[in-house]
Amino acid sequence: MKNLQKLTLCSMTVLLLSVLVWSCQKDVVISSHQTTPYLPTSVLNYSPTDIPEHFNGALPFPFDVDGNSIHDDSALEINSDMATLGRVLFYDNRLSLNNTISCASCHKQANGFADPVASSVGFKGKVTPRNSMTIVNPIMNNNLFWDSRASSIRGLVLEPVQNHIEMGMESIDKLSVKLSETSFYPELFQKAYGSEQVTENRIADALMQFLMSMMSYKSKWDAGVEQNFANFNALETMGKELFFSQRTQCSGCHSGVNFSAPDGFGNFDMRFLGNSTGDLIFTDDFGGFGGGEYFESQGTANIGLDMVYKDKGRGNGNFKIPSLRNIGLTAPYMHDGRFNTLEEVINHYDQNIQPHSDLDSKFRASNDTPKRMNLSNLEKRALEAFLHTLTDDSFVKDVRFSDPFLK
Numbered sequence: 022m023k024n025l026q027k028l029t030l031c032s033m034t035v036l037l038l039s040v041l042v043w044s045c046q047k048d049v050v051i052s053s054h055q056t057t058p059y060l061p062t063s064v065l066n067y068s069p070t071d072i073p074e075h076f077n078g079a080l081p082f083p084f085d086v087d088g089n090s091i092h093d094d095s096a097l098e099i100n101s102d103m104a105t106l107g108r109v110l111f112y113d114n115r116l117s118l119n120n121t122i123s124c125a126s127c128h129k130q131a132n133g134f135a136d137p138v139a140s141s142v143g144f145k146g147k148v149t150p151r152n153s154m155t156i157v158n159p160i161m162n163n164n165l166f167w168d169s170r171a172s173s174i175r176g177l178v179l180e181p182v183q184n185h186i187e188m189g190m191e192s193i194d195k196l197s198v199k200l201s202e203t204s205f206y207p208e209l210f211q212k213a214y215g216s217e218q219v220t221e222n223r224i225a226d227a228l229m230q231f232l233m234s235m236m237s238y239k240s241k242w243d244a245g246v247e248q249n250f251a252n253f254n255a256l257e258t259m260g261k262e263l264f265f266s267q268r269t270q271c272s273g274c275h276s277g278v279n280f281s282a283p284d285g286f287g288n289f290d291m292r293f294l295g296n297s298t299g300d301l302i303f304t305d306d307f308g309g310f311g312g313g314e315y316f317e318s319q320g321t322a323n324i325g326l327d328m329v330y331k332d333k334g335r336g337n338g339n340f341k342i343p344s345l346r347n348i349g350l351t352a353p354y355m356h357d358g359r360f361n362t363l364e365e366v367i368n369h370y371d372q373n374i375q376p377h378s379d380l381d382s383k384f385r386a387s388n389d390t391p392k393r394m395n396l397s398n399l400e401k402r403a404l405e406a407f408l409h410t411l412t413d414d415s416f417v418k419d420v421r422f423s424d425p426f427l428k
């Protein structure tokens with residue numbers, strides 16, 4: 022068990038830092054830029070507050086060090102000093118070799134932590150082959166990346182990142198030195214960990230605490246659940262009914278309170294805990310859970326985008342069923358950012374699903390051709406209006422998740 026935990030922590034480190042590593046392949050340019058973060062004198066509280074009932078009930082119960090599940094809110098406590106450090110790291114260009122790119126370069130708060138372009142620009146102008154992804158409720162998210170390649174211990178072990186680890190170790194050591202030499206990181210590490218030492222694990226832990234604190238549960242939809250959707254207008258109500266209907270089947274894939282891959286792969290595979298010491302405790306114990314429809318595919322599906330694949334995703338054109346929270350802010354859409362608007366997305370589902378032997382069964386008519394939803398214009402607008410109710414303004418304006426290098 023301990024080994025598994027270690028392995029996972031290590032793998033998560035790799036996941037979080039692989040982007041850096043990939044930005045860190047060439048010559049070293051260590052010229053610390055002058056910017057220092059503006060941080061409040063007393064630390065902001067990163068533990069979630071006022072979690073509504075429907076959301077709370079869906080959170081995975083984490084485990085304590087002895088493997089017992091924790092059934093109270095303390096389980097969700099975030100170490101605010103670590104999260105603060107994580108916030109600074111997330112926004113710091115020093116995390117790239119030539120001090121030009123941070124996590125936030127491609128995960129922008131105003132865009133629901135996605136990037137408003139199809140391909141993001143990384144280190145030295147290289148562009149990402151896939152569209153940057155929204156970061157929302159990572160605590161409920163255990164199938165990461167468009168191909169769900171980083172999902173659980175299994176997924177990670179299978180992933181050919183071993184080489185990157187070696188490359189990374191070297192680069193991450195350099196990063197540690199670089200951070201130690203700044204005027205402010207030693208103090209931030211001191212606050213978070215009780216000593217100034219900058220290590221790879223500490224960097225990863227802090228980023229994890231920050232990511233885990235990024236919880237979004239204050240959308241119009243969330244408010245609606247608590248009051249039988251009395252806050253919805255007629256169009257949104259119509260859209261909600263369509264979204265949850267047999268006709269569209271949207272909620273068959275974008276399911277649960279995070280509007281992401283259904284349970285069975287969704288929330289049960291790997292649970293994690295970030296406790297006050299920053300230890301992350303993982304388990305891949307399925308607890309006898311049988312597994313759902315998308316279990317085998319790690320929460321991915323083929324939605325008939327193409328007859329011929331440029332990118333096979335997880336294989337056979339299967340891509341992660343992404344969360345639709347804040348979807349109104351995260352354009353462009355799909356793994357390659359091919360659709361600029363929600364209208365285009367809806368038109369795809371309505372009329373353009375391509376026939377393919379890999380197509381998800383939800384989209385097949387009885388004669389095996391792709392189903393056509395034949396939505397009216399009003400129904401399309403309604404669906405779109407519903408999707409906008411998933412936007413959480415407080416989340417994308419929350420100062421705790423904002424750029425500390427800007428005043």
Ligand code: HEC
Binds near residue numbers: 156
């Ligand atoms: C150059 C752009 C770029 C940078 C820099 C970047 N990301 Fe990403 N991020 C992406 C792209 C593109 C994907 C999807 C990649 C894929 O599926 O192959 C992604 C995916 C992710 C995911 C998976 C989300 C999900 O729901 O599956 C997380 C989490 C994430 N990034 C966090 C980070 C963190 C933390 C950093 C900084 C250490 C970072 N990213 C830096 C572009 C970037």
Ligand code: HEC
Binds near residue numbers: 344
């Ligand atoms: C069979 C499962 C499935 C069904 C049913 C489904 N989706 Fe999706 N959805 C996906 C997958 C998988 C993706 C990502 C596909 C890709 O990028 O290649 C996706 C992507 C999206 C996106 C873009 C997300 C982003 O971050 O780019 C939106 C918006 C969306 N779906 C809305 C809907 C709506 C509305 C419906 C109902 C009309 C629906 N989906 C039905 C699986 C499904």
